[in-house]
Structure formats: structure tokens, C-alpha cells
Amino acid sequence: xxxxxxxxxxxxxxxxxxxxxxxxxxxxxxxxxFWYVQYPGEGLQLLLKAxxxxxxxxxxxxxxxxxKETTSFHLEKGSVQVSDSAxxxxxLSDQTSGTYKYIFGTGTRLKVLA
Amino acid sequence: xxxxTQTPKFQVLKTGQSMTLQCAQDMNHEYMSWYxxxxxxxxxxxxxxxxxxxxxxxxxxxxxxxxxSTTEDFxxxxxxxxPSQTSxxxxxxxxxxVEYFGPGTRLxxx
Numbered sequence: 001x002x003x004x005x006x007x008x009x010x011x012x013x014x015x016x017x018x019x020x021x022x023x024x025x026x027x028x029x030x031x032x033x034f035w036y037v038q039y040p041g042e043g044l045q046l047l048l049k050a051x052x053x054x055x056x057x058x059x060x061x062x063x064x065x066x067x068k069e070t071t072s073f074h075l076e077k078g079s080v081q082v083s084d085s086a087x088x089x090x091x092l093s094d095q096t097s098g099t100y101k102y103i104f105g106t107g108t109r110l111k112v113l114a
Numbered sequence: 115x116x117x118x119t120q121t122p123k124f125q126v127l128k129t130g131q132s133m134t135l136q137c138a139q140d141m142n143h144e145y146m147s148w149y150x151x152x153x154x155x156x157x158x159x160x161x162x163x164x165x166x167x168x169x170x171x172x173x174x175x176x177x178x179x180x181x182x183s184t185t186e187d188f189x190x191x192x193x194x195x196x197p198s199q200t201s202x203x204x205x206x207x208x209x210x211x212v213e214y215f216g217p218g219t220r221l222x223x224x
């Protein structure tokens with residue numbers, strides 16, 4: 001079945017450092033790919049998405065490119081801030097079947113130090 | 115728009131008790147889901163619904179029941195709570211291919 005694998009955390013960075021969180025997926029169809037962010041005590045919020053190969057999703061300085069050849073969707077940010085401290089989830093949804101079922105990775109906790 | 119709302123925010127149950135976690139959305143989304151979040155496990159799908167009157171099982175449905183009588187509401191029922199159901203529960207609704215999450219219900223089963 002479809003699956004998502006993302007790097008284990010926690011990831012601890014200093015403010016203004018470069019961030020990469022790796023995410024790879026397996027899917028039989030043509031999924032859409034997502035990054036969600038969860039701040040402490042809150043639900044998940046969509047950070048960015050990409051719906052087809054070579055699409056780049058971006059939001060709030062974060063970027064991820066849908067790489068079909070490497071089945072990856074790595075999250076990057078050039079300069080992290082303390083306010084970026086959160087848990088980040090990679091997810092896929094194969095909506096070709098019309099069911100919109102999502103599969104999430106286990107999450108990567110990011111801690112940014114001032 | 116309130117988005118997706120969940121009640122209660124926190125609940126403590128004793129083993130064997132029953133309860134219903136409430137979920138409502140005001141975005142007129144057909145697709146709604148319930149997930150549980152456990153440390154190191156990410157989010158796992160419990161049940162989902164593609165519209166009023168239609169529900170189906172997700173990855174971890176045992177011990178949970180759902181119904182969908184209206185587009186807006188999608189309650190999750192625990193018939194006989196077990197300590198293994200201690201978790202954080204998220205309701206979500208899906209529109210334009212994006213999942214919108216509620217704030218979660220933290221459940222502790224003693």
C-alpha cells in the first residue's frame with residue numbers, strides 16, 4: 001500500500017540556519033503531496049502542497065518540490081526562526097480514486113534556538 | 115467560518131465507560147475523517163465519511179463507531195473505553211484536496 005517515510009527528529013537548529021526535512025513516499029497511483037505543521041497544543045495546518053511531478057509548493061519561506069524520479073518531497077527553508085519550532089508532517093493523498101484518503105508520516109519535531 | 119470544531123478538548127474516562135467525541139464543520143465539505151495521534155506513530159485514520167449516510171473504516175477502526183446523519187456533523191463513539199485508546203483525536207474535513215483539522219481532543223483512559 002501507499003506509505004510516507006520522513007526523517008526522525010528531533011531536529012535542533014540555531015536561528016537563521018538552513019533547514020531540510022526529508023520525506024519519501026511510495027504510491028501506486030499519482031498522489032498529491034503535502035506538508036502540514038502542528039504547533040504545540042493545536043491541530044495540523046496545511047503548510048504547502050504539490051499536485052503533480054516537478055511542482056514546487058511554497059509558503060512562509062518553506063519550499064518542497066515533487067520529485068517523481070526519486071519519490072521525494074523534501075521540505076526546505078533557507079533561514080529558520082524560533083517561531084518555526086513545531087512538528088512537521090509529510091503526507092500524500094491519492095485522489096484519483098475519489099476517496100481523498102490521506103497517509104501521514106510520523107512527523108519530525110523541529111526546535112529552533114535563539 | 116469556524117472551520118472544524120471539536121468538543122471536548124480534554125476528557126478522562128475509566129475503562130469500560132462510553133463517550134462521544136463531537137466534530138462539526140461549516141465549510142459544506144462532503145469528506146470527513148477521524149484520526150488518532152500517538153507518539154512515534156503519526157496520524158492514523160480511524161473512520162471516514164464521503165457524505166451524509168456513508169461511512170467506512172480506516173486503518174484502526176476497532177473500538178470506535180461513527181455515523182453521519184448531516185453534512186456538518188461527524189461524531190466518534192467509544193462504546194467501551196480501553197487504556198489503549200488514550201490518545202489525541204483529530205477530526206478533519208476535506209475540501210479542494212486539502213485536509214482541514216480541528217484542534218483535537220485529548221483523551222485519557224484510566
